[in-house]
Amino acid sequence: MKREMETKYNPKDVEDRLYDLWLDKGYFHAEVDESKTPYTIMMPPPNITGQLHMGHALNATLQDVLIRFKKMQGFNTLWQPGTDHAAIATETKIVAKMAEEGLTKAALGREGFLKRAWAWNDEVGGIITQQFRKLGVAADWKRERFTMDEGLSQAVLEVFVRLHEKGLIYRGERLVNWCPNCKTSISDAEVEHEEKQSGFWYFSYPILDKDGEVLTFATTRPETMLGDVAVAVNPDDERYSHLIGQRVVMPITGKYLPIVADDYVKTDFGTGVVKVTPAHDFNDFEIGKRHNLPSVNIMNDDGTINEVDGAGSYEGLDRYEARKRIVAEMEALGFFVKKEETNNSVGAHDRCSSVVEPLMKLQWFVKMEDLAKPALEAYKNGDLNIIPPRFGKIYTHWLEGIKDWCISRQLWWGHRIPAYYCGDCGEITVAKTAPAACKCGCTNLAQDEDSLDTWFSSALWPFSTLGWPEKTPELDYFYPTSVLVTAYEILFFWVIRMVFSGQEFMGELPFKDVLITGIMRDELGRKMSKSLGNGIDPLEIIEQYGADALRFSLATGNSPGNDLRFYIEKVEQSRNFLNKVWNASRFIMMNLEGASHEAALEDLTPADKWILSKANSLSKEVTELLDKYEIGIAADKVQTFVWDEFCDWYIEFTKARLYNQEDPTRNAALWTLRQVLSISLRLLHPFSPFLTEEIYQSFDFGESIVISDFPKYDEARNFAADEGDIEQIKEAVRALRNLRQQKDVPPSRKAKTFVISQSQDARRIFEGGKAYIMALAGASDVTVSDDKSLIPENSVSVVVPGAEIFMPLADLVDMAKEKARLEKELKKLQGEVDRVTAKLNNQGFLAKAPEAMVEEERAKGAKYEEMRQVILAQLEQMNEQ
RNA sequence: GGGAGCAUAGCUCAGUUGGGAGAGCAUCCGCCUUACAAGCGGGAGGUCACUGGUUCAAGUCCAGUUGUUCCCACCA
Numbered sequence: 042m043k044r045e046m047e048t049k050y051n052p053k054d055v056e057d058r059l060y061d062l063w064l065d066k067g068y069f070h071a072e073v074d075e076s077k078t079p080y081t082i083m084m085p086p087p088n089i090t091g092q093l094h095m096g097h098a099l100n101a102t103l104q105d106v107l108i109r110f111k112k113m114q115g116f117n118t119l120w121q122p123g124t125d126h127a128a129i130a131t132e133t134k135i136v137a138k139m140a141e142e143g144l145t146k147a148a149l150g151r152e153g154f155l156k157r158a159w160a161w162n163d164e165v166g167g168i169i170t171q172q173f174r175k176l177g178v179a180a181d182w183k184r185e186r187f188t189m190d191e192g193l194s195q196a197v198l199e200v201f202v203r204l205h206e207k208g209l210i211y212r213g214e215r216l217v218n219w220c221p222n223c224k225t226s227i228s229d230a231e232v233e234h235e236e237k238q239s240g241f242w243y244f245s246y247p248i249l250d251k252d253g254e255v256l257t258f259a260t261t262r263p264e265t266m267l268g269d270v271a272v273a274v275n276p277d278d279e280r281y282s283h284l285i286g287q288r289v290v291m292p293i294t295g296k297y298l299p300i301v302a303d304d305y306v307k308t309d310f311g312t313g314v315v316k317v318t319p320a321h322d323f324n325d326f327e328i329g330k331r332h333n334l335p336s337v338n339i340m341n342d343d344g345t346i347n348e349v350d351g352a353g354s355y356e357g358l359d360r361y362e363a364r365k366r367i368v369a370e371m372e373a374l375g376f377f378v379k380k381e382e383t384n385n386s387v388g389a390h391d392r393c394s395s396v397v398e399p400l401m402k403l404q405w406f407v408k409m410e411d412l413a414k415p416a417l418e419a420y421k422n423g424d425l426n427i428i429p430p431r432f433g434k435i436y437t438h439w440l441e442g443i444k445d446w447c448i449s450r451q452l453w454w455g456h457r458i459p460a461y462y463c464g465d466c467g468e469i470t471v472a473k474t475a476p477a478a479c480k481c482g483c484t485n486l487a488q489d490e491d492s493l494d495t496w497f498s499s500a501l502w503p504f505s506t507l508g509w510p511e512k513t514p515e516l517d518y519f520y521p522t523s524v525l526v527t528a529y530e531i532l533f534f535w536v537i538r539m540v541f542s543g544q545e546f547m548g549e550l551p552f553k554d555v556l557i558t559g560i561m562r563d564e565l566g567r568k569m570s571k572s573l574g575n576g577i578d579p580l581e582i583i584e585q586y587g588a589d590a591l592r593f594s595l596a597t598g599n600s601p602g603n604d605l606r607f608y609i610e611k612v613e614q615s616r617n618f619l620n621k622v623w624n625a626s627r628f629i630m631m632n633l634e635g636a637s638h639e640a641a642l643e644d645l646t647p648a649d650k651w652i653l654s655k656a657n658s659l660s661k662e663v664t665e666l667l668d669k670y671e672i673g674i675a676a677d678k679v680q681t682f683v684w685d686e687f688c689d690w691y692i693e694f695t696k697a698r699l700y701n702q703e704d705p706t707r708n709a710a711l712w713t714l715r716q717v718l719s720i721s722l723r724l725l726h727p728f729s730p731f732l733t734e735e736i737y738q739s740f741d742f743g744e745s746i747v748i749s750d751f752p753k754y755d756e757a758r759n760f761a762a763d764e765g766d767i768e769q770i771k772e773a774v775r776a777l778r779n780l781r782q783q784k785d786v787p788p789s790r791k792a793k794t795f796v797i798s799q800s801q802d803a804r805r806i807f808e809g810g811k812a813y814i815m816a817l818a819g820a821s822d823v824t825v826s827d828d829k830s831l832i833p834e835n836s837v838s839v840v841v842p843g844a845e846i847f848m849p850l851a852d853l854v855d856m857a858k859e860k861a862r863l864e865k866e867l868k869k870l871q872g873e874v875d876r877v878t879a880k881l882n883n884q885g886f887l888a889k890a891p892e893a894m895v896e897e898e899r900a901k902g903a904k905y906e907e908m909r910q911v912i913l914a915q916l917e918q919m920n921e922q
Numbered sequence: 923g924g925g926a927g928c929a930u931a932g933c934u935c936a937g938u939u940g941g942g943a944g945a946g947c948a949u950c951c952g953c954c955u956u957a958c959a960a961g962c963g964g965g966a967g968g969u970c971a972c973u974g975g976u977u978c979a980a981g982u983c984c985a986g987u988u989g990u991u992c993c994c995a996c997c998a
Contacts, residue, residue: 914973
């Protein structure tokens, strides 16, 4: 960084170069080191074929802030990156690509498909992690893992086999959520319920042997009537109790259906009659079980009607077409009663938005009850800390109502289920490797065709990436991790499953803290999504504004658990701030050239001590905030300090001293500038790593800011008295600027300035601040005195705590306006005095408020009263003239 | 049906343990003051949704009301 360098910071000159340097130096690589305390974060693995989006950028920024902060504090930090094979998402993409070439899974076969999948994976698999690098993340890429790499796949097999042995994994025919589009079962968590308007059709089934009598019921899914096996009424419903045990006829299929009594049926909803379709509805399934009813499956895997008995011409029709035609046929037969509109909650697959059908399927499940208990317990006893706490309720509520987890997927891209079926005796063998022979002695074995839910492997991420099931030193050292940072969206999918997996297999929680982030929204507050097309590409923002600007804008204003709207203006503002830092650094660099900048504490002026003291307390504050995950507030505090205090005040303070080569305090100013710049850069580094490193190295502050020390609070640098003095000077400067503005004094016009005070201490302070008042408040000269008679005629004045300040501006003084201004000022002060007086007259306040608070109020009261008196005197004098 | 969040300046949002209402953008006025016009200085703009309560003291804690967003749930 040299004098002739650009007045604008250009991230493109810096970012890639520094990132490569960091990687070369191996700063982000962590090795087991017993002499240091580990600090570990598991990066949520993005989908292997995914693209970086704003959610990633937010999440990664927050984690990087924590990692860099902790590294600077001396922790041995590991940020474990990697990717997720994302079973359904990836397979869908591959199938779509294949379709472009006219290929299908069936045509390629399993082996052919997987070959293609891996090839594509090799082609695009590195893209997203390359994109993450653009953000400047301090992740340990040497340890990058993939959920389907050899080690992690072994972990998956190990877990499956162990859970199976324990009886916590079982295979069974259950009603599962089925996606007719993806043709696979999915878990409860993957179903998104949406309230939709839907038809509500009323039909009648004639009662057998009761000429003309019918039972009327309502349904939102008429097509399922083909699978009806009964109708149910409430046993206490007097309207129907006499019919219990009799039968109705399904007019289309001609089947006889018993009328059963079941408490599930509400008498006050619909007609009080429910058709029972156990194969296609979770409630009906339960009713069917209670009454020993058969299940009649009417649907194929693709959502068309199958060849079920009685389906007739409906066979092969799509479910919605069948719905329409069945309504029409019932109407033609005279059994359609009416159609209403109702709001109905419809389940859709979160990946493809197709409406999910409950279907009877033979699937693998994880028994959740025993696993959920310790996960619940860990939260309730405080071992697991969720930030913000309100998400704890969501966590417990979900675990308390948890059902068994359907883990088998009818997909090929994923971990194939390690279950082997004997073609002879039917025995099922679950093993990590294919058994040579079945128990029965035969070798007629076939492995299960299905693969595992993608979350089954990511649930193991905190320990599988560290080498489990091997007992590696890494596992011993870095596990449990320190904090997990993730969006609330995947609390159920991932966080909870990691918790119980860690407890089950490591005997210990995978992390103590869970920091929940919000999700990124667009300017209008809409969730950023592919389908809406309202996503903003972080890479484009980085290209235009730099990674630091993007990161800083995501960090500021971020509070745990709250959604964040993306505003380009915020990025611009961050960019402007970083540019400010760049220019402040240039200024310092320019002045340092050829100068000695050594100084001792005793050489420092009050202004130097003031800024050092501020930087000192800021260091403490930022440390505390980051430890509380208040990343947004921390970023904000740093920005306010650097911009408002350091740049706008301190650097301005130093100019007069720097420009005068003879000034005896020049070196002290340079030394302080360097000190505070260094502190500022280090406080800022976790948020904006590139800019801070570039400047840090330009100043030869050290080898790299990445491995520098995070600023610590130092009691020896607490200068409360000097802080107070300088604040008083600032207040005077502000008051004078305000006065000049109000009087329309051109900035170029300097004026002699008189500070009058009866307080010796105040005179000392202002005497010390003369140069600042001259430089910043348009004073040509400053006289500090207790003698009011020095003041020239026609001066304007301003009252500040401890003093009156006068500027002779004869030609600009309009007595009437001046009087009005003073009266306004007086009124304001009177208000303050009244407020404080009321407080101090309140016996309750005096008795119960802390001593310091009362003292503070007293001091304020005295200060305002004094200022008020001064203005009163001025007004009186004016009236006399 | 159950649960949660939010409601603060024209806009978007901070306000961390209760102790004199803040920022950015927008707006108005004045400045190219040799680090920075992506800047500097100075203003204007708010009964902190409503009602009640706790407290010496409430934007902050509690209860309720209204509006709004989200999550969960097997109402056919």
